[in-house]
Amino acid sequence: MSRVSRREFVKTTALAPLAAAPFSPNAQTHKDERYDMVVAGAGHNSLITAAYLAKAGYRCLVLEGRPIVGGGVKTAELTLRGFRDDVCSTSHAFLMDNPMMKNDELRLRDYGLEYIDPDPIFHVPFADGSYLTQWRDVDRTCAEFAKFSKKDADAYRKMLAEFDAIRPILFGASFTPIGFGKPLNDQLTQVPRGKLWQRRLAMSAWEIIRDAFENEHSRTFLLFMAHLAAEPPDAPMTGRLAFGAARQQHSGRPIPKGGSGMLTQALARFIEAHGGTLLTNKWVKRLIVENERCVGVECGDGSSYRAEKAVVSTIHIKHLVDLAPRELWGQDFIDGVNTWQPENPMFVTHYAMSEPPKFAVEGGTLSPIEAGILASPERALRFGYDDARGVVNLEDPPMQVITCTVADPTRAPAGMHTVKVVGWQPYELKEGPEHWDQIKKEVSDAYLQSLRRYAQNLTDDKILARFIESPLDLERMNPHFWHGSAHAGAQSASQVGAMRPMPGWAQHRMPIPxxxxxxxxxxxxxxxxxxxxxxxxxxILKDFGTSIEEVVSKKT
Ligand SMILES: Cc1cc2nc3c(=O)[nH]c(=O)nc-3n(C[C@H](O)[C@H](O)[C@H](O)COP(=O)(O)OP(=O)(O)OC[C@H]3O[C@@H](n4cnc5c(N)ncnc54)[C@H](O)[C@@H]3O)c2cc1C
Structure with a gap:
């Protein structure tokens, strides 16, 4: 095994807060204060819910178990002082289609949120020395496909046009609660080529890519983008993922200046500015239920908080059901929880480096913010099989390499870089998930060795420190990443749309009133x-007699 680091951190129990003071919770809060809404957990989603509720005038309390708010949208010094690492997420590409951002509903810029739009968007180097780079400029990206096949360049252009035509319907469905608008399938029956899209959405990403593109490099590039959602690309109903590259051709892959956590820091500040309170180190351990209604929560430190209107949870459903007597949930809900499936988890190494990865390109090298390494389409088709076998597969391991400091030097000391290497490996090893603690250094080393074949400048002397997050560490750090699931669980056919979290309970209203x-x-x-x-x-706003439109139009 190679000598890797001058400094190594392999525990994830205590994340160092940023030197540049992050949002600090209001320490003056008293437990006998009165709240309308108590929010359990402070990921970006529950913070967004709290932000709209606070804007509506409700007194909100947010309780987070960890020392820092943000969940998977958090920035902290994981390796060395001054290196601001995105603990989990980096790209906020999908957020840009949310009306909150598109229509600037919360004016988060006023709370410190600013975005950088990387160009190139994504770079995929291949083992034969060739590469395919996605640029913001469509013609330039098509020229990259044309290096391998003129027909594929035309197919990519066609894919962009077709996806742009359907995107208002697809994203409209994502940003509408289940049951609040026409189901997606009904909408598709009413638009030109909607029937083709019904078929496409039910197909696998691999089927669509294989049929539309002839060259292995084009297919590999598109399969890498498809797998960013962590679903095996040959699974039924992953067809939408075939359009991952098309989606980001339109919106790019923006990153917040200063780190992913700037989003949740801005939301926290927004909530406080609207009279809300956030408390950290508060693990919610019990739901208080009176007269069959949830009226508050109790925390591990013995404190309890009452909600006069509602409790909002982002606690994983696998844990939520343990926080109140089983009989209160009903059998349908318990069945849904029992059958919930995890996803193909991530394996992450964060590095502090003195140089960014440099990939060979015509006329020199390229250091993109995001690069993806995937040996072949066949390697992508192994994802589901490897996960099912519970075996670590380090043969040409696919990986995502993220170097934000290339475009955002505020994240590291002058001239230095944060590098995040993300792979995918099973949580359930044959020896049990605890085995990760024994093998994670070795697995991390293998990823580095493999990366060096593509970025040969990453010799030992460029590496100042590393911090490893195995699938088990991810779950320890955030119980919402159940079994290492970065998306809380598989986004497979049985767990999307009206089936998320389970049939009958997809409208955010839980069985306990x-x-x-x-x-x-x-x-x-x-x-x-x-x-x-x-x-x-x-x-929630509808249930309490108002609407999001009314709240957004409020001048506060
Ligand atoms: C390594 C990695 C890289 C990723 N990269 C990207 C990316 O680049 N782009 C992207 O779009 N997505 C990415 N993701 C996925 C994304 O980060 C998550 O899907 C997303 O953050 C989930 O947000 P959430 O608001 O639903 O919940 P979470 O962010 O999971 O937040 C849940 C919060 O609830 C808290 N909590 C849980 N239980 C309790 C309790 N009982 N009491 C109190 N608090 C509790 C947790 O501590 C946590 O803070 C990545 C994920 C990982 C792991």
Missing amino acids: GLYQTGATTHPGGSVTGGPGRNAAIV
Whole structure:
């Protein structure tokens, strides 16, 4: 095994807060203060819900178990002082389609949120020395496809046009609570080529890519973009993922200046500015239920908080059901929880480096913010199989390499870089998930060795420190990443749309009156979309006699 680091951190129990003071919770809060809404967990979704509720004038209390708010949207010094690492997410591409951002509903810029639009958007180097780079400029990207096949360049252009035509319907459905608008399938029957899209959405991403593109490089590039959602690309109903590259050709892959966590910091500041309170180190351990209604929560430290109107949860459904007597949930709900499936988890190494990865391109090297390495389409088709076998597969391991400091030097000391290497490996090893603690260094080393074949400048002397997050560490750090699931659970055919979290309970209203669920276990699922957060706000505001439109139009 190679010598890797001068400094190594492999625990994830205590994340260092940023030196540049993050949002600090209001320490003056008293437990006998009165709240309308108590929000359990502070991921970006529940913060978005709380932000709209606070804007509506409700007294909101947000309780987060960790020392910093943000969940999967958080920035902290994981390696060395001055290196601001995105603990989980980096790209906020999906968030840009949320009306919250598109229509600037919360004016988060006033609370410190600013975006950088990377160009190139994504770079995929291949083992044979060739590469395909996605640029903001469509013609330039098509020229990249044309290097391999003129026909594929035309197919990509066609894909962009077709996706642009349907995107208002697809995103309209994502940012509408289940049952609040016409079901997607009904909408598709009423638009030109809608029937083709019904078929496409039911197909697998692999089928669509294989049929439309002839060259292995084009297919590999598109499959990498498809797998960013962590679903095996050959699974039925992953067809939408085939259009991942088309989606980001339109909106790019923006990153917040200063780190992913700037979004949740801005939301926290917004909530406080609207009279809300946020408390950290507060693990919610019990729901208070009186007269069959949820009226508050109790925390692990013995404190309890009452909600006069509602409790909003982003606690994973697998844990939520343990917080109140089983009989209160009803059998349908318990069945839904029992059958909930995890996803193909991530394996992450954060590095502090003195140089960014440099990929060979014509005339020199390229250091993009995001690069993806995937050996072949066949390698992508192994994802589902490897996950099912519970075996770590380090043969040409697919990986995402993220170097934000290339475009955002505020994240590291002058001339230095944060590099995040993300792979995908099973949570359930044959030896049990605890085995990750024994093997994670070795697995991380193998990813580095493999990356060096593509970025040969990453010699030991460029590496100042590293911090490893195995699938088990991800779950330890955030219980909402159940079994290492970065999106809280699989986004497979049985767990999307009206089936998320389970049939009958997709409208954010939980079986216990007064309790609402948001976050990645609800429609439209995981990633930094803010969809579950805003959708939950729509439902709650309606239940209390107002609407999101009314709240957004308020001049506060
Ligand atoms: C390594 C990694 C990289 C990723 N990269 C990207 C990316 O680039 N782009 C993207 O779009 N997505 C990415 N994702 C996915 C994305 O981060 C998540 O899907 C998203 O953050 C989920 O947001 P959420 O608001 O639903 O919940 P979470 O962010 O999971 O937040 C839930 C919060 O609730 C808290 N909590 C849970 N239980 C309790 C309790 N009992 N009491 C109190 N608090 C509790 C948790 O501590 C946490 O803060 C990535 C994920 C990982 C792991």
